[in-house]
Amino acid sequence: MHILNNPLRGRGLPSEEGMAEGEISLDMAGARALYARCPVAMETPLVALDGLASDLGIAALHAKDERQRMGLGSFKALGAAYALAKEAVAAGGDPETALAGRTYVSASAGNHGISLAAGAKLFGARAVVYLSNTVPESFAERLRGMGADVRRAGEDYAQSLTAAMTDGEAHGWHLLSDTSWPGYTQPPRDIMEGYLTMGGEAGEQMPEPPTHVFLQAGVGGMAIGGAASARLVWGDAVKLVVVEPEAAPALYASVEAGKPVLAPGPVSCMGRLDCKEPSHLALKYLAREADAYLLVSEDEGRAAAERLGAAGMATTPSGAGGFAGLLGMPEAGMRALIYVSEGPDA
Numbered sequence: 001m002h003i004l005n006n007p008l009r010g011r012g013l014p015s016e017e018g019m020a021e022g023e024i025s026l027d028m029a030g031a032r033a034l035y036a037r038c039p040v041a042m043e044t045p046l047v048a049l050d051g052l053a054s055d056l057g058i059a060a061l062h063a064k065d066e067r068q069r070m071g072l073g074s075f076k077a078l079g080a081a082y083a084l085a086k087e088a089v090a091a092g093g094d095p096e097t098a099l100a101g102r103t104y105v106s107a108s109a110g111n112h113g114i115s116l117a118a119g120a121k122l123f124g125a126r127a128v129v130y131l132s133n134t135v136p137e138s139f140a141e142r143l144r145g146m147g148a149d150v151r152r153a154g155e156d157y158a159q160s161l162t163a164a165m166t167d168g169e170a171h172g173w174h175l176l177s178d179t180s181w182p183g184y185t186q187p188p189r190d191i192m193e194g195y196l197t198m199g200g201e202a203g204e205q206m207p208e209p210p211t212h213v214f215l216q217a218g219v220g221g222m223a224i225g226g227a228a229s230a231r232l233v234w235g236d237a238v239k240l241v242v243v244e245p246e247a248a249p250a251l252y253a254s255v256e257a258g259k260p261v262l263a264p265g266p267v268s269c270m271g272r273l274d275c276k277e278p279s280h281l282a283l284k285y286l287a288r289e290a291d292a293y294l295l296v297s298e299d300e301g302r303a304a305a306e307r308l309g310a311a312g313m314a315t316t317p318s319g320a321g322g323f324a325g326l327l328g329m330p331e332a333g334m335r336a337l338i339y340v341s342e343g344p345d346a
Contacts, residue, residue, distance in 0.1 A: 001328040002295040004252055012288035014258050020180045020280035024224055025193035028200045028232055034085060035078065035197045040070050044198065046205035052311050056327070058334040062210070063313060063323075064202045067343035070118075079221065080104075080112055080176055081119030082194025083187055088123040099125035104176045105168040107153075107161035108143075109135065109218065109272055111342060112178045117148035128173060130164040132156050134267050156267070157275055179219040179279040188279055192224045199229020202337060210337040212239045216321025217251055218275035220282025226339055227289055239291040243325030245270045245301065250278040251286060252293040270301045272318035272342065296324040303327075314344040 013019075025031075035041050045065050053061035070077040088098035099120070105128040106116055113129040120127035127148040131140055133155055140150045153163030161177065168175045180188040213230050217223040220242075227240045244252055247268035254260045260278055268274040296304075301317035304324035308315055317324070319342040326336050 001297065001300060002246070002252075003329065004256060004293040006255060006287070006290050006292055008255055008258070008287045009291055010288065013284060016284065018182065019260065019284065020182050020185050022185050022189065022281065024228060024281050024285050025189055025196070026228055026232060027193060028196040028229055031082070031193050031196045032200050034089070035082065035194070038070070038085065042070065043201050044069050046202060047313065049311055049313075052307070053336075056330040057332055058330050058336060059332075060208075060335040061326075062206060062337050063308075064198060064205075064337065064339045065313065066198060066339060066341050067313075067315065067319070069198075077115050077118065078194040078197050078225070079178060079191040080106070080115035081122065082197075083176060083190035084116075084119035084123055084125065086190050095123060097124040099123040102126070103128060103171070103173040105164050105173040106130070106176045106178070107132075107157060107164045109157045109274060111272060113139075113143050113148065114146065116176055117143055117146040121147050128164075128168075130160040130167075132160040135271070158277065178221050179275070179277070180281040182280070185281060188221070189281060192221050192281065195222055195225025196229050197225075198339070199226050199233070202226075203229060203233035206337065208335065209234045210238055211333070211335045212241060212326075213337045214241045214243055214322035214325045215339065216243045216270075216273055216318065216325075216341060217282075217286075218248070218273040219277070219279040220251055220286060221279060222339070222341060223251075223290075224282050224285060227286060230337075231289055240289060241292045241294055241325055241329075242286060242290045243294045243296060243321050245273050245321075246295045246297050248274045248276055249295050250275055251283060252295055254278050254283050255287050255290075255293055268301075269298050270316075270318045270321055272316070273321055294325040294328060296321065296328065300324050300327070308340065309344070313340050315340050316342055316344060318342060
């Protein structure tokens with residue numbers, strides 16, 4: 001485990017030259033209002049894990065349980081499907097056919113594809129999802145069962161994204177990626193806006209403000225949802241800790257370098273966090289607002305998932321990423337908030 005106290009806290013990156021322009025959305029109220037219009041919208045529970053808090057010697061531990069968000073198995077239900085809902089509202093007419101005739105394409109290392117497939121089906125569009133060869137076939141089958149056209153390309157997320165972009169441009173498809181780069185910001189901005197919903201709910205559900213929020217990160221979208229909402233609800237007093245796999249330290253390495261970098265590494269068991277490059281919009285915000293960055297090993301990720309499972313919250317090493325970070329730095333008096341971001345079968 002490696003911990004980096006953020007040297008850029010309060011200042012942000014020294015330069016944004018060559019980066020995607022703009023900032024993340026902080027419209028938490030708007031995100032929640034649009035989400036409430038969904039026929040299957042539901043608030044996910046906040047669970048007090050008193051036994052684990054006692055074992056760790058901290059004052060309190062609460063977990064925001066995203067394992068059954070909208071019946072899709074993860075927080076990602078708030079992302080691509082939310083972005084498509086915004087487009088459907090803008091298109092007007094019958095929501096079920098508002099996006100008919102459009103094809104949306106993206107790469108996915110996990111649950112982003114599920115959200116894209118669900119949103120496309122809901123609003124009458126077609127979804128094409130590119131998976132790398134390392135993504136399990138069981139996940140591909142689940143996507144196909146939701147009506148998505150699934151295609152294999154590359155040995156990692158970056159290569160599958162390149163294929164999605166290339167084929168999407170050739171066919172006139174709409175790219176809906178959850179990461180941002182120069183010239184491509186609005187769709188991922190909408191996706192990250194949707195993630196503010198879970199943090200807004202947590203802000204109302206917490207019995208008292210947390211001292212620490214631990215947020216697992218891939219390209220940084222989920223971390224934005226938890227971090228930005230925490231700042232909106234609790235201000236600067238709460239400490240935000242971003243947790244990544246040692247095999248994919250995209251944000252950690254970028255903050256250390258003061259600019260976005262490629263952080264190559266082996267394939268991680270934390271597959272949904274196994275992203276080697278950060279979203280530019282996420283990096284800009286988290287470089288300024290996160291208090292610390294923490295890298296966890298493969299064994300630490302697995303151990304965290306096992307420990308949460310034993311406490312009645314079965315999940316994957318990806319879903320337990322924030323908790324893995326907490327296990328490395330418990331403090332007496334700490335009131336910790338974690339997000340269990342997906343179920344065990346995600």
